[in-house]
Amino acid sequence: MRDQDNAELLAKAHDGDQEAWREIVRRHLRLVWAVARSHRLSPEDAADVHQAVWLILAENLTRIRRPDRLSAWLTTTARRESLAVLRLRGREEPTDLWEPADTSPNPEDLALGNDTDSRLWRAYTTLTDRCRKILHLIAFAPELSFRQMAEAVGIPPNSLGPTRGRCLEVLRRRMTTETVG
Structure with a gap:
């Protein structure tokens, strides 16, 4: 098996040859692990990424167009999975299990929150349709990926970031103007 190229191994693995699958994993095991760890994931998250990459490969054995570039395909897949894990982990908030959280807001916080919400929505309604659509999709x-958001809005993907930034800046200015005025 060690003398066979990736195309042969992928074809054999697709046909159920366990030795071919083991050889593919053996050849690329360290690469996939290194990509996951290079994103500073915890060992557990890196292991999840590692497992997900091999599952994705197994699901796509016949779709690999360039078997000679399998390492690049695995690297890209591992990078995407690592970034997905980082996005999900970024949304998690640790909680103190020993101290019950007081979730009831005090009256002052309620009043300030309602005022901010009202100002935000009034400023939001003054934005252009494109800006409202972009900010709605983000929220x-x-x-959605940048490409999917750009397609939904009808702009080139490389314009989405700057356009989003301008929309947020206009929203900030309008909220500030309303506070001062």
Whole structure:
């Protein structure tokens, strides 16, 4: 098996040859692990990424167009999975299990929150349709990629970041103007 190229190994693995699958994993095991760990994931998260990459490969054995570039494909897949884990972990908030959280807001916080919410929505309604659509997608569909968001809005993907930044800046200015005025 060690003398066979990736195309042969992928074909054999697709046909159920366990030795071919083991050889693919043996050849690329350290690469996939290194990519996951290079994203500073915990050992547990890196192991999850590692496992996910091999599962994705198993699901796509016949879709690999360039078997000679399998290492690059695995690297890209591991990077994407690592970034997905980082995005998910970034949304987690640690809680103190020993001290019950007081979730009831005090009256002052309620009043300030309602005022801020009202000012935000009034400023939001003054934005252009494009800006409202971009900010809506960011807030309510964060799982979309830049490309998917750009397609939904109808702009080139490389314009989405700067356009989003301008929209947020206009929103900030309008909220500030309303506070001062």
